[in-house]
Amino acid sequence: MSTRPEILFPLFAALETLGGIGPKTAKSLETLGITLPRDLLFWLPTAGIDRKFRASVTEVQAGDMATVEVEVGAHRPGRTRSAPYRVEVRDALSTFELVFFHASSRWLTQQLPEGAKRVISGKVEHFEGRVQIVHPDFILPPHEADHIPDFEPVYRLTAGVTGRTMIKGIGDALSRLPMLQEWIDPELKAREHWPDWHLAMSAAHTPAGPDDLSAQNPVRRRLAYDEFFAHQLTLALARAQVRRAKGRVSIGTGQLRDKVLAALPYKPTAAQTRAIGEIEQDLGAGLRMNRLLQGDVGAGKTLVALMSLLIAVEAGGQGVMMAPTEILARQHLEGIRAMAEVAGVVVEILTGRDKSAERRRKLAALKSGDIQILIGTHAVFQKDVEFQDLRLAVVDEQHRFGVAQRMQLGEKGQASDVLVMTATPIPRSLALAQYGDMDVSVLDEKPPGRKPIQTVLVSDNRLDEVVERLRRAISDGAQAYWVCPLVEESEVMDMTAAEERFKHLRAALGEGVVGLVHGQMPVSEKDAAMADFVAGRTRLLVSTTVIEVGVDVPAASIMVIERAEHFGLAQLHQLRGRVGRGEAASTCLLLYHAPLTATGEKRLSVMRDTEDGFVISEADLEMRGAGDVLGTAQSGLPRFWVADLEHQAGLMAVAQKDARLLLQQDPELTSPRGHAARVLLWLMRQDEAIRLISVG
CATH class of the missing domain: 2.40.50.140 (Nucleic acid-binding proteins)
Structure with a gap:
């Protein structure tokens, strides 16, 4: 069914066909994303007036x-x-x-x-x-x-649209509600006491009281489930499509991995061993692997990635590892090269910085198979980059790459498998929304030897004590970070600029002890300042949040975050993860400006009480909402009209299970429920999914 079913035509007509909506109002509604009668149906009331x-x-x-x-x-x-x-x-x-x-x-x-x-x-x-x-x-x-009405629904409006116009337009859209066949599993529907779709839709727009507006109301849950189910069905179709595509069988001999493991000063954690096992199984199954490796700061993702790449090399192929920035790519190179050399594996890096002769040499070695593992930035996407036999692509910090780029990367090899790594612990519901087409491995324990980090909240009126304590720690050989909120001095927010703080600390601690890094600096200066800190020439690095992702200086054991109440939880967690990587016991000082707001206080207490990134991410979701946790602009999160990821998270997991099961039983969606599900995909404007069905 690659054309829209006729039963939905009235809901996909022009907005102007509804009573009270002329071209001008239609233009205003467009700013809310409402372009069809169908959209008005999903524009549910946000409040109500007791009349x-x-x-x-x-x-x-x-x-x-x-x-x-x-x-x-x-x-x-x-x-x-x-x-x-x-x-x-x-x-x-x-x-x-x-x-x-x-x-x-x-x-x-x-x-x-x-x-x-x-x-x-x-x-x-x-x-x-x-x-x-x-x-x-x-x-x-x-x-x-x-x-x-006894209880009048209130809708979110925009300039040029009154509440009366909205109610009239929605009323007219409701009069067009078709009776659709049921796509929800009958047992689930009965268990949840969910009404039929058309009844749920009209009840949602005629609430009898405040309880009917709650995300936990059965009517709202049913409509939210429809959205989650359509979304998960789309991802499940994409997953089935990937799995149908012929994969390669990559079975490793274990020889290279044994050499690396023998040289390690520690034993991998049970979580690392489990994840490597899941990946090994995928690589040997002959289906396309599409797996997400989710691990907290310092959970040891690099080792898992290297082991996975070595399986590809043992099987006679090549692997590639991609990072979002050059700094991170070089860091991966340092982290992996030493271990790979133990096994005699050739690792090389390719970035935009490679000059023509050097670049040509690397490309030739890659094509002939002399380079076994390539590490790079998005430069590896370029047309002239050819592999002899690419088996596995590892993508780091996925949220910077879209699904389309994942596909592009897969096309570099005949049927290369894809492993995506993220260091941002994502709440389960969001992981399902964003990566529902993938299988997930979670690293939920820290490798041995990672010491806990003591986190302390300190009011900024004790700044002098903090500086004094730093002076003592530095004279005892410690290294520290000092993170400032903003670079430019701005009247609006009386934040201490990094440059001001740098001058102040340099005066207090002495010349040559303190370095500075911020976003406005030329790259060469930034690299030089980082190099000085890594080499231990400077003992304290004053910086903005540019050090948040991936910078690894094992000797640094103190992290001071100034005006910590202005940072998001995920950011605080990433920043804190920069220390605690070496032998010394580490401390993170969260400097705040009193009085704290209730949210500010809650955020800082969560940081003080736990180091578990998953616990922190759930708290972050609860406080800020899904869009902010993932940064909606580039999160790849779908836009849900009714569903609320914070308060209906449990439904997402049910929807994923149900969607995968339906496709297992009815891969072509030809059963009565399968046909109903196709109608749902049209209703939810899941064009991508419909394209996949017609291709399939």
Whole structure:
């Protein structure tokens, strides 16, 4: 079914076909991402107004809504056009005023004739001892009172669209709701007490009270599940497509790996051994591997990556490892080369910096198979980079590479397997949303010898003590980082600029002891400052967050983070992970400026209480929301209209299991439920998935 099913046509018509929406309103709705009647259906209310009928305005607090029947009394027009026009009215228990500004007296006498009965709904206010409702939302004769909902849904709006227009447009879209066949597994639906799709959709837009707006309400959960299921079905189809593509069988002899393991000063952790086993199984299965290796800071991903690359080499092929930046690529080279040389494996690096002759030499060696493992930046994507037999591609810090680039990389080898590594612990629900097409290996223990890092919260009014303590530590041979919030001095935020802090610390600790690195510096200066610190020529490195990812200086054992309350949890966790890599016991000082906000305090206490990146990431998700945790702009997270990753996370895992199971039982989606699922994919605009089905 590669054309949209006819039953959905009314929901995919032009917005202007809905009542009350002309070209201008349609243009305004576009700024919210609403371009079809279908989108309006998924634009659920975010709040509601209680408009239940009351006997009198005296029953509600000032600031609340009241809907009451009144008898209209005297009109008191203002002396000038801009003065308020007041109308006295009486409900069952009290007399109060309706107040209008810039209103036409002719219109008011028609709407509110003296002596007539009217039903009024609006916000009750107290002004100079009098009760009043300014510009009531509804003024209706009693026989039309049922036009006022008991609980009125409130929608997020944009300039040029009023609440009334939104409600009218949505009402018209609801009148087009088709009766669709069920795509949810019947047992799951019964167990969760979920209504049918069309009933859920209309109930979501007619909430009876605040409980109906909660993410845990069965109606909302059902609609969220539909989105998660469509998303996971798309990923499962992509996964099936990859797995259908002929893979290579890469079975290693174990010889090279044994040499490396024998030379290691420690034993790999159980988690490392388990992950290597999962990867080895994938590589030998003859299906395309598409695996995510998720490990916390310092959990030993490099060893797992090297072992995986060695399997490819043992099987007679080559491997490539890609990093997002040159600094990281060079660091991987240092980390891997020494271990690989023990096994006699040739490792080389390719970056944008390679000059023409040098580059040609490397490309020739790669094509002839003389280079067995290549490490590089995105420079390895270029057309002229050819491998003799690429078996495995390892991609580091995945969130900088899109799915499309993963595919491109796979095309460099006949059927190369892909292993993606991330050092950012991602909550399970987000990992499923972002990497649901992949299989996941988790490194959840630290290698032996990684000492715990003591984390201390210190108010910045004790700055002098901190500097004094640093002086003592440095004279005892320690090295330290000092991370500053911002580079430029800005009036708006009284943050201490890195340059100011650098001058201050240099004055306190002496010339030549303190180095400086920040984002505005020329690359050569930055590299020189880093080199001085790595070599131990400088003992304290003042920096902005440029050191966050991947910088490895085992001798550094103290991390000071200034104005720590302004950093996100994930960032604090990454920064703290820069210390604790050597022999010395390490400390992380979180300097904060009192008083802390409740969120700031919670964030810093989480950091103090745990070093577990997964616990930290779940707390981060709870506090900031999915988009911010992954940085929505480049996160590759789908846009969910109804589903809420923070509060409905459990549904994502159910959806993944169900989607994979459905495809196992019905790979072509030809059963009745399979057909219903195809309709769901069209409804959710999952064009990619539909393309995969028609290709399949």
